[in-house]
Amino acid sequence: xxxxxxxxxxxxxxxxxxxxxxxxxxxxxxxxxxxxxxxxxxxxxxxxxxxxxxxxxxxxxxxxxxxxxxxxxxxxxxxxxxxxxxxxxxxxxxxxxxxxxxxxxxxxxxxxxxxxxxxxxxxxxxxxxxxxxxxxxxxxxxxxxxxxxxxxxxxxxxxxxxxxxxxxxxxxxxxxxxxxxxxxxxxxxxxxxxxxxxxxxxxxxxxxxxxxxxxxxxxxxxxxxxxxxxxxxxxxxxxxxxxxxxxxxxxxxxxxxxxxxxxxxxxxxxxxxxxxxxxxxxxxxxxx
Amino acid sequence: xxxxxxxxxxxxxxxxxxxxxxxxxxxxxxxxxxxxxxxxxxxxxxxxxxxxxxxxxxxxxxxxxxxxxxxxxxxxxxxxxxxxxxxxxxxxxxxxxxxxxxxxxxxxxxxxxxxxxxxxxxxxxxxxxxxxxxxxxxxxxxxxxxxxxxxxxxxxxxxxxxxxxxxxxxxxxxxxxxxxxxxxxxxxxxxxxxxxxxxxxxxxxxxxxxxxxxxxxxxxxxxxxxxxxxxxxxxxxxxxxxxxxxxxxxxxxxxxxxxxxxxxxxxxxxxxxxxxxxxxxxxxxxxx
Numbered sequence: 001x002x003x004x005x006x007x008x009x010x011x012x013x014x015x016x017x018x019x020x021x022x023x024x025x026x027x028x029x030x031x032x033x034x035x036x037x038x039x040x041x042x043x044x045x046x047x048x049x050x051x052x053x054x055x056x057x058x059x060x061x062x063x064x065x066x067x068x069x070x071x072x073x074x075x076x077x078x079x080x081x082x083x084x085x086x087x088x089x090x091x092x093x094x095x096x097x098x099x100x101x102x103x104x105x106x107x108x109x110x111x112x113x114x115x116x117x118x119x120x121x122x123x124x125x126x127x128x129x130x131x132x133x134x135x136x137x138x139x140x141x142x143x144x145x146x147x148x149x150x151x152x153x154x155x156x157x158x159x160x161x162x163x164x165x166x167x168x169x170x171x172x173x174x175x176x177x178x179x180x181x182x183x184x185x186x187x188x189x190x191x192x193x194x195x196x197x198x199x200x201x202x203x204x205x206x207x208x209x210x211x212x213x214x215x216x217x218x219x220x221x222x223x224x225x226x227x228x229x230x231x232x233x234x235x236x237x238x239x240x241x242x243x244x245x246x247x248x249x250x251x252x253x254x255x256x257x258x259x260x261x262x263x264x265x266x267x268x269x270x271x272x273x274x275x276x277x278x279x280x281x282x283x284x285x286x287x288x
Numbered sequence: 289x290x291x292x293x294x295x296x297x298x299x300x301x302x303x304x305x306x307x308x309x310x311x312x313x314x315x316x317x318x319x320x321x322x323x324x325x326x327x328x329x330x331x332x333x334x335x336x337x338x339x340x341x342x343x344x345x346x347x348x349x350x351x352x353x354x355x356x357x358x359x360x361x362x363x364x365x366x367x368x369x370x371x372x373x374x375x376x377x378x379x380x381x382x383x384x385x386x387x388x389x390x391x392x393x394x395x396x397x398x399x400x401x402x403x404x405x406x407x408x409x410x411x412x413x414x415x416x417x418x419x420x421x422x423x424x425x426x427x428x429x430x431x432x433x434x435x436x437x438x439x440x441x442x443x444x445x446x447x448x449x450x451x452x453x454x455x456x457x458x459x460x461x462x463x464x465x466x467x468x469x470x471x472x473x474x475x476x477x478x479x480x481x482x483x484x485x486x487x488x489x490x491x492x493x494x495x496x497x498x499x500x501x502x503x504x505x506x507x508x509x510x511x512x513x514x515x516x517x518x519x520x521x522x523x524x525x526x527x528x529x530x531x532x533x534x535x536x537x538x539x540x541x542x543x544x545x546x547x548x549x550x551x552x553x554x555x556x557x558x559x560x561x562x563x564x565x566x567x568x569x570x571x572x573x574x575x576x
Contacts, residue, residue, distance in 0.1 A: 111484075112485075115494075115498065115501040116493075116497055117497055117500065156490055157490065157493040158493065159459075159492035160489050162460065163451075163455065165458070167451065170453070170454035193400065197399060198398070199446070199521070199524035199525075200489070201447050202398070202444055205404075205445040206402040209404055210402060210403065212405065215403070233489050235487075236490065
């Protein structure tokens, strides 16, 4: 089968064997916003036509391709849900020569009954081997999912990544921040500040006042701000000492690992290609 | 005397009688960033030349005009400080035909020894009649000052106003937000959400998820976000039930009053022209 993670800005595809083995992988900057006239069928033929020509007849898509702005809407499935529930809720789209199905996202409600949604992360979680407990999927909108017996029973979203980008691009804090490699010492100082008493809105001003006082170098300030925001997120999302599985690229995994450990927790790094494994598992239930 | 609040983007001046009465007032969009070549002497003659020609010889300036980017640097005065300490620390600048002095800002350290600074707000506080207790000066960088016997003994800054602007202009939250008059019902719902358990970074995503779920109208979403941020700020800065003096324009005063009252507190609105009164008081000590 072919598995595709088709997001807003990128397209990642895998050719998967019966046993879930990755036989081929490809990536393109062809997110759903970069597909002309929303002609996703044509884009798929263009990007994976060779695999289809070689006989692949089953294609499973996850991510924003299943949103209202995508190929077709695969409505959010309420939690609790895991690979079995996702497989039963796939949405088929017409396509000559192959079966194409979309993985739905998940919905939940937080402690105050405010709605929560995810799309794409449910497939990553389905690709984890022993994800029971707390799973952190950092990003623009970080997801923290509680998993029991392989099913997501609830989750909360933190707006940390996009808040960091906005503070950096559109406030006086960003004017002091040249592009610079991550300064882990400054990141850890941001984590420590987040772990202290005090509200994030107050701590943010400290980025400026420490800069003005010469106590934070310009090249270190973006790393300090990152530590502050990730520290606040992690401090709110996990109990002290919790075990957390982190699903992210190498750089974010390293930073969130530091934050979990600083909080007295135990961080497990998910293997790469959790998405491909999740697609293979959901596919195996759909096309046994 | 002439009193001037000369900030980054605006210039406000008052002609003040011996008893502190306001004899004249003027405003111009001539903040320190809008003065060509930093020629502040010339700008002052242009804006207040008539008053000087009529015999005013004493000019007291507060605000960013006393910063490194201003006319001359009036170094931050450490707390505790009030009108008497400010009057003793004025910085004189040369000017033909009048005595011109700059009011210094104040500095402090927060609970974790991170530096705090204010410039301009110290003069507003000096203009209050019975400010003992907690004084809130909302804005891009909101200040919360503790005042004892008329002296500022400490203060904390919250980055709420600039965070609101950045979230609105540079994140997906802002894409749903048309310009609209403040929706007080939505503002109050934001306050209520802030008062619940949960971190701001999580609550921010709820602005989007409530919008997606149809539970928050686009025209109400900016007011909801404002309530969320102000609610978080006020909840962190004041103890439940505290008395707070609010120093701001009419619109911000109304919003912060709602937030203080929602927190079980008692809000006192400062009279307008607190800055002019503060300048008059500091001037009376300088030129008795």
